[in-house]
Amino acid sequence: MSSSSPAPQPQHSPLAQVQSIDEHAGLSxxxxxxxxxxxxxxxxxxxxxAGDGPVGLTVTSVFSVSAEPPLLxxxxxxxxxxxxxxxxxxxxxxxxxGADQLQVAKLFATSGVDRFADTSSWSRLVTGEPYLPGAPVWIRGRIINRMVAGSSTVIAVHALQAHISESEAPPLVYHNRTWHHVGEHSRLEG
Known part of the structure; x- marks a missing residue:
């Protein structure tokens, strides 16, 4: 659970900011x-x-970019x-x-609630970050870049540490505006 090399420092300036896109052209x-x-x-x-209390949100936009260095x-x-x-x-x-964490996903997707009210469901890593010990996989990382893209920000992270459970719990998936799980029932080929 340690990094093998120093992490790149975060870039806080929007170096790769998407600009001059005609918002009225293209797909609605x-x-x-x-x-x-x-x-x-x-x-x-x-x-x-960031120093003023924990925050968290549910996202469906996480993906790996590179294994060497480990980036997401x-x-x-x-x-x-x-x-x-x-x-x-x-x-x-x-x-x-995992699929058994549907309530966690719903909680962190709900606006206007204290997502950290249940102090038994989260803790802090020795490095200070809030985390959910019940997650089958968690990855701690350093933000190395932010890119403003339309009304969103894309955040690049250098993975520093991970916990990977040995449990084979099916993953939680979001599809067609509802929650699903992937498992043997959804396998197409063996």
């Missing part, structure tokens, strides 16, 4: 959402603390209540949820 927001509605995505919770990305909406903290944080913890 409604059609774009409809196109992606049938594209399943794994469910994760991202937590952070996710995106957050600019309207998310967690966005200000995530835009100031140096590190995050990304929790890849």
């Amino acid at each position: 927001a409604t059609d774009f959402k409809l196109a992606f509605r049938n594209h399943p995505a794994g469910v994760a919770v991202v937590t952070a603390d 990305v996710f995106s957050i909406s600019g309207t998310s209540s967690s966005a200000p903290t995530l835009n100031r944080a140096d590190t995050v913890v990304v929790h890849l949820l």
Whole structure:
């Protein structure tokens, strides 16, 4: 559970900011959402603390980018209540949820609630980040870049530490505006 090399330092300036896109050209927001509605995505919770208390949110945009160095990305909406903290944080913890954590996913997707009220469901790593010990997989990482893209921010993370449970719990998946799990019932070929 340690890093083998120093992590790149986060870049807080929008070096790769998407600019000069004609918002009225191209696919409508409604059609774009409809196109992606049938594209399943794994469910994760991202937590952070920039010094003023823990924040967290449910995301379906996490994906790996590189194994060497170990990099992942996710995106957050600019309207998310967690966005200000995530835009100031140096590190995050990304929790890849199992199907048995549907209530956790719903909690962190709900606006206007104290997602950390149940102190028995979360703790802090020795490095200070809030995390969910019940997640089958969590990855602590240092933010190395942020890219403003439309009304969202894409955040690149260098993975520093991970906990990977030996449990073979099916993953939680979001598809067509509802929750699913992947398992033997969904296997197409062996």
